[in-house]
Amino acid sequence: MNLKKTIFLADDDEDDRFFLRDAINQIENNIEIIEAVNGPDLLEILKTHPHTQDVLIVLDMNMPRLNGLETIQAIRMNPAYAPIPAVMISTSSDRWLIEQVKQAGIDKFVTKPSTMEGFLCLARELCNSF
Numbered sequence: 001m002n003l004k005k006t007i008f009l010a011d012d013d014e015d016d017r018f019f020l021r022d023a024i025n026q027i028e029n030n031i032e033i034i035e036a037v038n039g040p041d042l043l044e045i046l047k048t049h050p051h052t053q054d055v056l057i058v059l060d061m062n063m064p065r066l067n068g069l070e071t072i073q074a075i076r077m078n079p080a081y082a083p084i085p086a087v088m089i090s091t092s093s094d095r096w097l098i099e100q101v102k103q104a105g106i107d108k109f110v111t112k113p114s115t116m117e118g119f120l121c122l123a124r125e126l127c128n129s130f
Contacts (some may be wrong), residue, residue, distance in 0.1 A: 039066025
């Protein structure tokens with residue numbers, strides 16, 4: 001039995017969520033994308049989706065209420081969600097920021113694309129990471 005893959009996508013920018021969702025659907029159509037607009041929303045959504053296999057979390061760094069760093073810290077503190085692989089996307093490529101999120105438990109850091117081709121490249125990377 002082939003389980004459907006799931007990406008939990010947390011980003012407060014509706015356009016970025018749209019472009020990434022569209023790019024992922026162009027690359028692979030067997031992925032469910034569950035969206036959140038901020039960190040607390042993502043944490044609530046994770047509670048209602050207990051599966052941790054074939055799951056990937058994608059977080060934007062700059063979100064209201066809880067930013068990506070605070071959100072990944074909360075995820076890694078919860079034993080039920082700690083093993084889920086997570087990718088941080090950000091418009092910033094600051095080395096200090098990258099080091100901070102890696103220490104917090106992010107598996108990969110990617111600079112947020114600004115073109116559809118960039119979103120397609122990111123989508124390929126995400127689809128191949130689980």
